[in-house]
Amino acid sequence: MIDIEEAKKLDRQDPLAKFRERFLNRDHEIYLDGNSLGKLPLAAIPVLEETISNQWGKQLIRSWNKNWLELPKRLSRKYCELLNADEGELVFGESTSVRIYQIIFALLESNIYPKKILTDALNFPTDLYVLHGLAKHFSIPDVQVIHYDQEIEANLDRLKDAIRKSPGIVCLSLVTYKSSYLYPIKELNHWAAAHKSIIIWDLSHAVGALEIDFKTTETLVALGCTYKYMNGGPGSPAFLYVHKKLQDNLQNPIQGWFGHQHPFAFETKYKAAKGLERFNNGTPPILSMQATETGIDLILEAGIKMLREKSVLQSEFLINLVKNELRPLNFELQSPEDILFRGSHLTLSHKAAWQICQALIKGDGDSPKIIPDYRPPHFIRLGIAPLYTRFEDLWRTVYQLKKIVISESYLNYSAQKENVT
Ligand SMILES: Cc1ncc(COP(=O)(O)O)c(C=O)c1O
Incomplete structure (x- = not known):
């Protein structure tokens, strides 16, 4: 040795x-x-101490205006910088599982793509579970799960062929959890676009460890958790990216007040906020978000x-x-x-x-x-x-x-x- x-x-x-x-x-x-x-x-320790002792402990409700309402937006901007997205193309909050559900539900309802769901056997179980639940809800006969001869790598020909034969909504983990296999994102986005399909990329095992550029890879939808390489802390919220050209055609299936145009007007009728803000649901988990910010800051600083x-x-x-x-x-x-x-x-x-x-x-x-x-x-x-x-x-x-x-x-x-x- x-x-x-x-x-x-x-x-x-x-x-x-x-x-x-x-x-x-x-x-x-x-x-x-x-x-x-x-x-x-x-750095998360003093940030959380300040949030708990002062903002929560002393300032209480006043902290919403002073510190907290801005926080998810600030995190979104930082993730846009990391992933090369435009402001307004990313929202922060919820778990990855919830984000997968929301966005695929919205895509299925929009009828922009054929009502088919595809994934592969390398994907993370929560993705598969949520996809199966969605298929049931939309009465789609089944989720097409592409299997390969082994679990290390995708067979790209088989994957492309499946998309060509059965276009629709495809969900893949950019880096697979078992083997760390990394898909050629740009090539597959092109293939999907050429075959009336869209790929929803789960970046949970990729973000913070790889260079990902949504613009040059022509990515339309991506999401992922932030507690791995992003060092956001246990259960830190996920992010959801949707290219601006898709946003106006998509409605959030969870019509919560944080996705309303004027949440604090307390109107009785739901009016979806403009752009991707409508994919916000309820009150953001502030303690978690505060801790999470120290993680993204370190990644941006290191490059x-x-x-x-x-x-x-x-x-x-x-x-x-x-x-x-x-x-x-x-x-x-x-x-x-x-x-x-x-x-x-x-x-x-x-x-x-x-x-x-x-x-x-x-x-x-x-x-x-x-x-x-x-x-x-x-x-x-x-x-x-x-x-x-x-x-x-x-x-x-x-x-x-x-x-x-x-x-x-x-x-x-x-x-x-x-x-x-
Ligand atoms: C690829 C992938 N997607 C989703 C998740 C879990 O997402 P969440 O617990 O945020 O719903 C994980 C967790 O390890 C994961 O590896």
Whole structure:
């Protein structure tokens, strides 16, 4: 195995290394689960303290006008900057699941596209569940779920063929949660447009780790959660982007007062707000939104281009270690090898993945605790969050995986699984 000094040298050369200090890091712990829940930005602590003690504690209702009503709009503008959207093309709030429901409901009702729903087996379960519910509601015979021969990559010919034969509303995760497969977004948007279809992109595993440009990729609708690489905190709200040319034809199925033209006029009749503001529903979760802002601020400050460059370097570094050190120990790489088709996490499989993860988390005398992400039945995801992951962390993880398997120390752990993995 290469010397750890190689990894430390790369950390010293890393232009983004200083951002790590802006997060709460624990001694003797390596966190590789930023692709599920990002670390706590230190700046979120005083922001939340001020919000709770002063704005909520003392200013109470006055804080709505002074601080809070503007907050979702400010977050929207920051996400527009990150994703290259125009102001007014993005709203902030709700969960990704709610956003998928709202926008696909609106598209189905609008009749702009044929009433068909397509997705693929690589998509995240919540997307599939919501799509099935929508199909039932709109009496669409079924959601067409495209299956591939394996779970690592999409077969683009099969996907395109399905869209051509059955045009409609397609929902895909830009980076898939299992393997980190990255779809060619622009190529597929073109294909969809040429075949009377639209793709709804779920960016949950992509935003904050990849450069995404809605204009150059001609993206029409996208959404995603902000608690992974965006470091927005547990349950931080999602965003919804809709290209301005579509907005006037879409109505929010949830006619809540925050989507009304004049919410504080308390009119009895619903009048949808102009543009995408009508997709707001109820009172925004202010505590969560305040914390979330520190996450997007850090990403904008570091710059998404530099973050992607670092993530690419780190994932190549990790892949080389996996190939040389872990493949001989029966680990398999379950992510695309070509960086053009890969996001920012790497997935490994091993028949004892669950027990190996428990051994990693526990650590041992001279090794730190390492927090990976387990996915059933036998996958270990290693998330690279370029704001705080170090090359040294990746080296130590591979070193420890080797040690656990060679010594068979994983056999000391139960095969019984926990709830949140
Ligand atoms: C691709 C994808 N979509 C949606 C979600 C969940 O969305 P939410 O809990 O915000 O509804 C996740 C969560 O991990 C995800 O990975």
